[in-house]
Amino acid sequence: MKLHNFNSGPSILPQSVLEEASRAILNFNDSGLSILEIGHRTPLFGEVLQEAVSSVKKLMGLDDSYEVLFLHGGATTQFMQVPMNLLGDGETAAYCNNGIWGKKAIGEASLFGKVEVVADSSDRNHTYIQKAFAIPDNAKYLHITSNNTVEGTQWHQFPETTVPLVADMSSDIFSRPVDFRKFSLIYAGAQKNMGAAGVNLVVVKKDILGKIQRRIPTIMDYQKHIDAGSLMNTPPVFAVYVSMLTLRWILEQGGLAEMERRMLEKSNLLYNTIDSLPLFKALVAKEDRSHMNAVFFLSDPELEAPFLDLCKKEGMVGVKGYRTVGGIRVSMYNALPLESVQFFCDLMKVFASRNG
Ligand SMILES: *Cc1c(COP(=O)(O)O)cnc(C)c1O
Secondary structure, three states: OOOEEOOOOOOOOOHHHHHHHHHHHHOHHHOOOOOOOOOOOOHHHHHHHHHHHHHHHHHHOOOOOEEEEEEEOOHHHHHHHHHHHHOOOOOEEEEEEOOHHHHHHHHHHOOOOEEEEEEEOHHHOOOOOOOOOOOOOOEEEEEEEOEEOOOOEEOOOOOOOOOOEEEEOOOOOOOOOOOHHHOOEEEEEOOOOOOOOOEEEEEEEHHHOOOOOOOOOHHHOHHHHHHOOOOOOOOOHHHHHHHHHHHHHHHHHOHHHHHHHHHHHHHHHHHHHHHHOOOEEOOOOHHHEOOOEEEEEEOOHHHHHHHHHHHHHOOEEOOEOOOOOOOEEEEOOOOOOHHHHHHHHHHHHHHHHHHO
């Protein structure tokens, strides 16, 4: 049976990327060695890293005032590394709390300085994005989560700020054209929309660094990673390689405009189906719905388990909602074909007609 992979992360990758990556495990670029066996300072890996960095810059339309880093760890590492590098003792950072990941970022930042939560959607279970709020003038930066993977909300228009804007883009990076120059720092764990787990993409505007007094451990210091060209120590070679292949795939497919076109086709189909069937209900404010992760519920909670059983039987993988939210979550990352969403929507209709 063909599986339809709606996993929230690690998640679906393009088939061609998986095929090329498996060939590289046996023999990388006819070198006679596996990608897992080559030195990270060899020209072989140098080319991989260089292509990954230049693809990011090309997709984001960034000039040399920005640096692109591939660092160890997940986005969770960045929750700590961002304030460690940008927020001095006693200084203030502004954060938006729109869900579980933003809240964790707030928790880590408060270890380094003062956190002012300027917008908070917890009053309505994070089913919307609060867009009007004031940012203190003395804030070193404003931190947002561009797409709330768990709650299913997404910023469709980014806030205007006078302070540097920092974004966790883990779950919608490279899904749509964005004016990336609005941001001073962007980070993303690779395993949602860009590659394999184990590596973080960090894009940083150089002028925000070097402004605090704190002594930063070497491996945590963005400036030192820039100076070392992401080769301070052994990077996660294979994970960087898979990201490079995925970035190449995005460019070959037509770049971010094409990713957005596919994204809208998939998410419109799904949300229209949800809205047309009284058996299903989405609680997220329509204008804030995520195009990457659709979170919704059965109007009759008793029907949730039978619906999930049916999904499983029909080869739908990863559609159970996050453990603290429940319900259904359908993740529609770049590599997910429209056909999978079509399949899922057909199944919703069949289930609705049986239980209507
Ligand atoms: C998955 C996710 C994280 C956590 O990523 P890890 O790589 O597991 O640390 C953080 N932020 C967002 C928005 C996510 O979707």
